[in-house]
Amino acid sequence: MELVWLEDFNVLAQSGNFSRAAELRHVTQPAFSRRIRALETWVGVDLFERTTQGATLTDAGRHMLDNAQEMTRRLYQMRQEAREVAGKQARTLHFAATHSLSFTFFPGWVRAAERSGPLEAIRLLSDNMSVCEHMLLGGEVQFLLCHQHPDVPPRFAADQFQSKVVGSDLLVPLRARDSEPAAPGIAPPHLAYTAESGLGRIIAARLRKEDRPPTLNTVFSSHLAAVLLSMAQEGKGFAWLPRTLSEAEVVNGKLVRALDEHWDIPVEIRLFRPNTALSDFAEDFWAKL
Structure with missing residues (x-):
């Protein structure tokens, strides 16, 4: 049995799609499918039900998932700690953070965290929410920094992780000041987040709660x-944008509201970590937050 098979299993269980999982694992789909089949052969049972819509876990696969995720994290943590004990790696804190928070929130937040004691080294990996979740699940990072909403839990087992609120944000529907507002009865052009985006999940959940959600004419999408x-600044449509990212453009008047305040979405900024023990300096950092 190879560790990469367990990593493949975890990613496919999370994504539910062979093509997407292969992309996340940076291999071709045929090679990825062969590795999943090799794992199933080693276990002796089918772990996924394959359909035209994707792949779903069998009962055996669901039973195996928590242990597979925990085992993968522990193996990477063991390697990291062995390197630190041998002096071959600096005492580094490993973070995954979504793109918008990496550029706006993270630098100032880390500077504030250092007031309680200097941090020797930091490694930040920035990507969309799906990839960041995968990095935390796989043990590649100790911490995940992301936007969070109570109605949209992360895609990992809640009982295996803990979190702290470290900030707040607001998603505001904004458009360019010079763009023409939509005429009554006409859906305004909407700039949307893709399914890999955590912000996209939050907005979709908010709209599902509305009895009369706005009609959206999606003309462009991105996870960034x-x-x-x-795109909003260029007048291509409106988007729900984090205040931490768009505040300067609102203050200077380049962006204005596309919808009234009823459609604002308050969100938390949370830091997640596994329940399993981290290195001493990572635990010390967590305790001081």
Whole structure:
């Protein structure tokens, strides 16, 4: 049995799609499918039900998932700690953070955290929410920094992780000041987040709660809030943008409201970590937050 098989299993269980999982694992789909089949052969049972819509876990696969995720995290943590004990790696804190928070919130937040004691080294990996969740699940990072909403839990087992609120944000529907507002009865052009985006999940959940959600004419989509910000500034449509990212453009008048305050979405900024023990300096950092 190979560790990469367990990593493949975890990613496919999360994504539910062979093509997407292969992309996340940076291999071709045929090679990825062969590795999943090799794992199933080693276990002796089918772990996924394959359909035209994707892949879903069998009962055996669901039973195996928590242990597979925990085992993968522990193996990477063991390697990391062995390197630190041998002096071959600096005492580094490993973070995954979604793109918008990496550019706006993270630098100032880390500077504030250092007031309680200097941090020797930091490694930040920035990507969309789906990839960040995968990095935390796989043990590649100790911490995940992301936007969070009570109605949209992360895609990992809640009982295996804990979190702290470290900030707040607000998603505001914004458009360019010079763009024409939509005429009555006409759906305004909407700049949307893709399914890999955590912000997209939050907005979709908010709209599902509305008895009369706005009619949206989606003309463009991206998992990057910064790209949607740029498109909105160019007058291509409106987007729900984090205040931490768009505040300067609102203050200078380049962006204005596309919808009234009823459609604002308050969100938390949370830091997640596994329940299993981290290295001493990572635990010390967590305790001081």
